[in-house]
Amino acid sequence: MTGKKIKLTPTQVIALGFAAIIILGALLLMLPFASKTGHGIPFINALFTATSATCVTGLIVYDTWSQFTGFGQAVILLLIQIGGLGFMNVTTFFFFVMKKRIGLWERELLTESVNAMHIGGIVKLTRQILLGTLAFEGCGALLLMTRFIPVFGFAKGVWYGIFHAISAFCNAGFDLMGVIEPYSSLVHFADDPIVNFTVMGLIIIGGIGFIVWSDIADKGFHFKKYALHTKVMLCSTGILIVGGALLFLFTERNGVFAGMPTSEKIMAALFQSVTPRTAGYNTVDNAALSDAGTLLTILLMFVGAGPGSTGGGIKVTTAAVVICTVTAYLRGRENVDMYGRRIDADSVRRAFCTTTFYMMLAAVGAMLMVACQPLPIKDALFEAFSAFGTVGLSTGITRELTLIPKIILILLMYSGRIGSLTVILSISRKRGRATLNPIGKIMIG
Secondary structure, eight states: OOOOOOOOOHHHHHHHHHHHHHHHHHHHHTSGGGBTTSSOOOHHHHHHHHHHHHTTOOOOSSOHHHHBOHHHHHHHHHHHHHHHHOHHHHHHHHHHHHTOOOOHHHHHHHHHHTTOSOSTTHHHHHHHHHHHHHHHHHHHHHHHHHHHHHHHOHHHHHHHHHHHHHHHHTTOOOOOGGGTSTTOTTGGGTTOHHHHHHHHHHHHHHHSOHHHHHHHHHHOSOGGGSOHHHHHHHHHHHHHHHHHHHHHHHHTTTTTTTTOOHHHHHHHHHHHHHTTTTTOOOSSOGGGSOHHHHHHHHHHHHHOSOTTSSOOSSOHHHHHHHHHHHHHHHTTOSSOEETTEEOOHHHHHHHHHHHHHHHHHHHHHHHHHHHHSOOOHHHHHHHHHHHHTTOOOOOSGGGGOOHHHHHHHHHHHHHHHHOHHHHHHHHOOSOOOOOOOOOOOOOOO
């Protein structure tokens, strides 16, 4: 008697694929020669690190340079690259190399992996993603090498340039600056415009989404010809960056920016506005931010990057749809319009569901962390939103967490990378049957 064959949906394959990569990465990081101490690290810490790298988050329990050997660093970088591109894009790269035919099943997985709207042209899009990634990361690495080689020497400067370019482009936030000072991120390069603007550029390009790349590549710099998704992403991203920077200049004028020259303040404010959008690097001490600055950072982490990108969060387009829906309701308009196009009801529902899931899971995660370990609620909320948004910014408490809070953050990072709704959909294989019930009234507000 043969058992019934289990057929997985593309959503389930993606969820299980990420889980398998995380487990494999954790096992590799546990190897004695992955650590400079010569002893394997505990499984929970290896799992935390592998999850953070694969989910391109950047939260750490060890300083990457101080703890891991070149092998361990290479494993982390490989996990970052796979996690940033999506394992299906990486798999497709090997299909291209081996000249293997990409079937319909693989095309469905690719479509789901990059949040493409149509299966048609997905192979072309994947090729653009792979070539674009190589070009952007290569250029970023060369620019960073010009600053790192004079400081660290040729061999280290080259490796650091490659490592930080991939980490920044994939919005991961892992760094090797422990060679200067453990857990310092890019604080020692806060006044270096090449490092700052290169890293910011890589974060933004990686975070706007692969679909936007394709649209710009096909239509050039003709804004009116862009698809609605591209228009919303570009405009919303610009507003978030500029608006966030202005707010940071205001909130931190007497805080972490106090005493900085004006040019450095502006650069630090721009960096602080860009990096919460799921990148995880910092040029100022996050623990020293004012309460207003901390709240602003959490809000930016909440929004995150674009759909089908290397980043997390509820996504920029989701936030845009929610804001436009609220605005339309307040104005008494029945339809939600953006750039002369009406947004369909399903997109509106999905936007509000995603936002609600995100807020609930992050808030519950923070609550459970505080319940399991005496932590300041502000720090717990910061870490929870950072983990679920796959950001990686931290107030420093991850190094002091006990077992249960670490597991909570691991689950939040995993859910945040593959999408909160994807997690729910991967658990439930079947849609509920449609029912037509009588209309009921309930008081709202």
